[in-house]
Amino acid sequence: MRKFMILALFLSLIAFTVAAEDAKTILDRADSIFTAENIYQESSMVIYTKGEAGIEQIMKSYYLEDRGKSLSLAVFTAPKRIAGTAYLTIGEDLWVRFASTGRTRKLSSSAKQNSASGSDFSYADMGEGNNGFAAEYEASSITEASIEGKNCYKITLIPSSEDPAYDSAICYITKDTYEYLRIEMYKNGAHIKTMVLDDYRDINGKLYPHTITMYSELKDSKTVIITNMIEFDSKKVQKRYFSKSYLESLK
Amino acid sequence: MIRKELLLQRWAAWSAISYKRAFLIVALITLILGIGYSRLQLEMTFYSMMPKSSAAVQDYETINEEFPFASQIIVAVGTDGNATTEQVKKTIDALQVEFSLPEHSEVIESVYSKVDRDFLQSHGLMLTEADDLQRFTDSYSNLNLVPLLRNINDEFEREYTQDADNLEDHEQMAVSQFKALNELLILVNRAAEGNAIETFEVKKTLEDYLFGESYMLSEAENMGIMFLLPTFTMNDFMELERVVEIEEIAKEIASEQGVTVGLTGIIVVGKDEMVTSEQGLGISMVLAFILIMVLMILAFRMNSAPILAGLPLIIGIIWTTGAAGLFIGRLNIITAMYLIALMGLGIDYAIHIFSTYIQSRDEGMDWLNGIIYAYKTSGSGIITGGLTTAAAFGALAFSKTDILSELGIVAGLGILCEMTAMLLLIPPLLGRRHHRLEKKGKPDTIHTRKVQIRSSLTGSIGSFVKAHPGTIATGFLIIGITLSIFAPGVTIEDNLMKMEAKGLESVELQDLLVDEFGMAPDGMSILGTDLAEFERLQEELKELETVASVDSITSYLPSDKKQRIRATLIEEFREILELRPDSAEYIDMWELYEEVFRLEMNLIEMGDMAYLGNMERLSPVLNEITGIDDEGNRYRDTIFDRLATTLETDEANQALVDLQRQVDSTMALLLKNMADPQQITQDMLPDMFSDTFISRDGDKYLLTINAKENPWVGENREAFSSQIQSVTDRATGMIQVADQLTYMATTDGLRSSIIALLVVGIILLLDFRNLKLTLLTYIPLLFSFGSLFGIMALTGIKFDFVNIISVPLLIGIGIDDAVHINHRYRIEGKGNMDRVIAKTGTAVLLTTITTIIGFGSFIPSIMRAMRSTGVVLSVAMALAFIYSIFLHPAILLIAHERFGASLRPWGSKEVQK
Known part of the structure; x- marks a missing residue:
């Protein structure tokens, strides 16, 4: 009996290891859609509060992976009040340049977890989107589920890094195309946000979600980011953009 | 017999x-x-139905009984959003005066309309965290205009422009500070123009800057709240009616000021429940009686x-x-x-x-x-x-x-x-x-x-059933099964407030308070005796995303250890304050100009962040101060524009130097008062704090947790409760207790339904002495329930803890019709189902109508829980009648006459009629 139990335990460990590896492969495939040497993106963002749309914020974003460090620069082009305001991220550091005053300031280290421009996305959410959503997490379980009639892998993620933005997340990835459909984020015992990825379009052989909606599960609010244009490995992205001096030179 | x-x-x-x-x-x-x-006592509130055995309910009752603030009546002034700030403040003052009169002392114990500034002015620094005290010391080590503004700018850049979430979290305080700063700059400008400034003006401006607004105003400042503590608690059901007289007085005073006013709080909601349920019951009783009597007159002429x-x-x-x-x-x-x-x-x-x-x-x-x-x-x-x-x-x-x-x-x-x-x-x-x-x-x-009830209808039904039992059974089985497929979609109402009467002011105000004050009036509380534990809980709870604020007596009565550490820092601060540089006769105008310009930049940046963050209270204030509209255009001259001219001089005039001296001495005095190193003791606390956080006997303490969103909404409550549960399992409150009530009503309702089914089964078995007949009798009942739940799911009618616990009763009532048919079928015998339905159908119809009248009389009630109960039970009775009069006879006929199933009692021989 004892031998049988040890064998059962051993087999279940093997099964879990195999499942975990499978989950990792699935996550890597799903994340590969978002990863590139560099990305240039033009997008608009609208915050809906109690069903009412707020101001449309339009921005140009530049992403670059440089020696294992994620670099990003987002420059607002509209609305008029914040046109020219820009956010620069170098690894864990975040700067903002206010177009209204021309001044640049470094944001506090905790600011990455904060709401980006009053939206339901945090700066970290936006950054993770271009590193792959599971970059900071590892799979703890994998099952199957159906979302909007599509067969999906349902993968529970737990943080693999220190100081995670969320305690856990559940992501739904389509079985046939490895597209993220939905990611549910949990913190302090509550489901706090849900990200829905939609409108996948082929960009240079990669299916990229052109509409990403973040629903707050804590208030009647959602933020929709629509990608109007995206280029992977774009010539528009230059390394010099990702410096404080360039940020300060922006007009 | x-x-x-x-x-x-x-x-x-x-x-x-x-x-x-x-x-x-x-x-x-x-x-x-x-x-x-x-x-007999009439306890017509949902609160009175709470499960008394639950620890959360017991804690909640203790809180209501022993903590005066738990029974608070919230008076909201300017509820229509049309009042000016001045009108709101004037009305609050008038209400404070009125309700403080001895003639109301039988009903109202205390009135709180403002934040207690005196306590903050005396003990403000003892209430400040040690880390912040250090920064405070640095900020106010030199009170001359230039270093003061420099330190303010440093503070803004550290606290706000680096972190928009900080700005949002402290929006209310920030608004007061920015307005006060604007006032200070106006004084600087006036002085720079050579005008003498009165000391009281400086004092008011600096007090506003340090202590903020003392009235509890909404984000748009067109609404305010105050609290009345009644002499009774939620546990005193008979006293709840007294809220009406408070309401009448409040409305009269507000009307004199041209302002609207509304009352809310758990006691007010309880009173409204009593009034609306009693009204609903009165209407239902009269309606049911009249309809039944009319039916009797018509039926029996x-x-x-x-x-x-x-x-x-x-x-x-x-x-x-x-x-x-x-x-x-x-x-x-x-x-x-x-x-x-x-x-x-x-x-x-x-x-x-x-x-x-x-x-x-x-x-x-x-x-x-x-x-x-x-x-x-x-x-x-x-x-x-x-x-x-x-x-x-x-x-x-x-x-x-x-x-x-x-x-x-x-x-x-x-x-x-x-x-x-x-x-x-x-x-x-x-x-x-x-x-x-x-x-x-x-x-x-x-x-x-x-x-006189015509039996031709039931006669026709009888003939039809007899002629087409297969068609009818198939048809009704299809209908029943189809509706039952939708049954799992029926949901349970998770918002207690949606069970109240629609448009109830006390309920609508709860949403309004969330919108206007960013905080829900109903939250959760923790009862305890260990203040050290409260300090730990407070730290952990305030980090939760769903929590707007956490308060306990430790916010106003820090632990001895904390007070000792702070007292040392306060002593140091007093020393630094004493040793601060004298008020200079000289002002470096260029540096002053620099700091004013830096302040303008900071406020513009914060304005951008407030605009992007949709901070509805702060954004217009910063726009007004900086003169920049939502489009980013300058739309008016500001104090900064005027200062750009008036400060453009090499040397400060005497008026500006005098103002610097006034600011120095007034600020020093205010800070000195705040920097009292004396340990705060329980007896020094303002009544508002002790009424809120200390029990009447002084033995227990309360920690209160307010939610950011209205916790009566199911999904908000779920997130709020789950997050609190991740820190402690001891929180209680009306929302928690209502959840338990719904849960227990659902589980116990299900268990009781099973018991009722078994009891009815035993009775039927004893009555019919035939297992097949007993089981067949359940079919119309089960189909009635399946169809009822399906109809509820399709029409969006929800179960709630009032209508769900009536389900077991339906089992006893709903099975009656089929029982009457069984009895008659046994008498009439094979081949006479048409006579069975013709003979029993009329009486069954009549009794079904009276039962539906009884239940249906709740439908006109204004209380939504009563209305939904009326609808659910009436539909259930109608379905039971339809299945009993069509499906049941058809199945009996098929089972007995086509398949030869015996329906006779045990030990008896079938008699063919």
Whole structure:
């Protein structure tokens, strides 16, 4: 009996290891859609509060992976009040340049977890989107589920890094195309946000979600980011953009 | 059985002749039960139904009883959003004066309309965290204009421009600070122009900067709130009506100021529940009684029906009320509703007695023999039926939940009381009627009347069912199964406030307060005695995303250890303040200009962040100060534009130097007052804090947690509760308790339904003595429930803890129709299903209509929980009737006549008719 139990335990460990590896492969495939040497993106963002749309914020974003460090620069082009305001991220550091005053300031280290421009996305959410959503997490379980009639892998993620933005997340990835459909984020015992990825379009052989909606599960609010244009490995992205001096030179 | 029938016949004969004595007996019973009536309390609030065995409920009751602030009445001033800030403040002041008068002391214990600035002015630094105290010391080490502004700018850049979330979290304080800074700059400008500044102006500006707004104002400052602490608590149900007089006074005073006012808080909601449920019950009772009496007059063509049937009906209700008083001592919303539904059930006994009585008169019997015959033929059946229904209802008395067991007791007693009242009173009433007619020399009109409900409809149904049993069974099975497929979609109402009357001011204000103040009035609390634990909990809870604020006495009475550490830092600060540089006679105008310009930049950047972050309160204030509109355009000159001119000078004038001296001395005085190193003790706390956080006996403490979103909304509550649960499992509050009530009503309702099904099954088995027939009798009932749930899912009607606990009752009532058909089928025999339906259909229809009237009378109620109960139960009864009259006979016919299933009782031989 004892031998049988040890064998059962051993087999279940093997099964879990195999499942975990499978989950990792699935996550890597799903994340590969978002990863590139560099990305240039033009997008608009609208915050809906109690069903009412707020101001449309339009921005140009530049992403670059440089020696294992994620670099990003987002420059607002509209609305008029914040046109020219820009956010620069170098690894864990975040700067903002206010177009209204021309001044640049470094944001506090905790600011990455904060709401980006009053939206339901945090700066970290936006950054993770271009590193792959599971970059900071590892799979703890994998099952199957159906979302909007599509067969999906349902993968529970737990943080693999220190100081995670969320305690856990559940992501739904389509079985046939490895597209993220939905990611549910949990913190302090509550489901706090849900990200829905939609409108996948082929960009240079990669299916990229052109509409990403973040629903707050804590208030009647959602933020929709629509990608109007995206280029992977774009010539528009230059390394010099990702410096404080360039940020300060922006007009 | 024979003894029972004989006894009934003897009673009928004796009481019809000696009706006065019979009335006396009834009066005596009424008098005895009147003792119970005098003990009876009407507890018509949801709060009164909370499961008393739950630890959360017990804690919540203790909190209500021992912490005055838990019973707070929130007075919201300027609820229509049209008042000016000045009007709001004036009204709040007027209400403060009025409710503080001794004439209101019987009702109102305390009135709180402003933040206690005196306490903050004296002990502000002792309430400041050690880390912040260090920064505070740095910020105010030099109170000359330039270093003061420099330190303010440093603070802004550290706190706000680096972190928009900080700005949002401290929005209210930030608004006060920015407005006060604007005022300070105006004083600087006036001084720079050579004008002398009065010291009181400087003092007011600096006080506003340091302590913020003392009124509790909304984001747009067009609404304000204040708190009244009543002399009674939520546990004093009889006192809740007194809220009405408070409301009237508040509305009158507000109206004098041209402002609207509304009251909310758990006590006000409780009062509104009482008022609306009592109104609803009153309307339902009158409506049910009138409709039932109209039906009786139409059915029996008797104008005397309201007396002959109505009087025993009312007496039965009175007895039930008295019995409830004796056994339970109270009626809650659900048991009070049942009393009205009881009219629809109790009248059925009168229908049975009158039907037989009139039948006997038609057959030529005189009135007395008619009564005796009616009791002989129907009396025994009535008693058996009544006892079994009472037993089925009474089984609920063993439920775990108080509300369900109380319902079981009242429902069981109600059936017994109604049945007894009908059996005791109808013969003497008929006797009295006959006596009066005789005395007046009038003929007895009943002799010529017949039950006028046409049996042609049920006759046609009977013929149809007999001719097409297969089609009907298939058709109804398809309908039933199709509807049942949707049944899992039925949901449970998770927002207690949606069970209240629609448009209730106290409920609507809860949402308004969330919108306007960013904080829900109903939250959770933790009861405890360990302040160190509270400090830890407070730290952890305030980090939660769903939590707007966490407060406990430790916010105002820090631990001895903390106070000792802070006292040292405060002493150091006082020293630094004493040793600060003297107020300089010289001001470096260029540096002053630099800091003013830097301040402008900071405010513009914060304005951008407030605009992007949709901070509705802060954004317009910063736009106003910086003169930049939402488009980013400069739309007006600001104090910064004026200062750019007035400060463009090499040397400060005397007025500016004087202002610098005033700012230095006034600020120093304010800071010195705040920097009191004396340890704060419990007796030094303002009443508002002790009323909120310390129990009346001083032994217990309270930690309060307010939610960012309205926690009555299910999903908000789930997130709020889950996050709090991740820190502690000891939080309680009305929202938590209401969740437990719904959960227990659901689980206990399900358990009680199973018990009711079993009890009914046993009764049916004993009655029919045939397992197949018993099982077949369940089919229409189960299909009724499946269809009901399906219809509810399709139409969006939800279960709630009021209507869900009535489900077990439906089992006892809904199965009746099929039982009557079974009995008649056994009498009529094979091949006579058409006669069965024709004969029983009319009576079944009549009793179903009366039951639907009983339940349906809740539909016009303004309280949504009562309305939904009326709809659910009426639809259920209608479905039970339809399945019983169509599906059940068809299945019986197929089973018995086509497949030869035996329906005869055990040990008997089938008799072919």
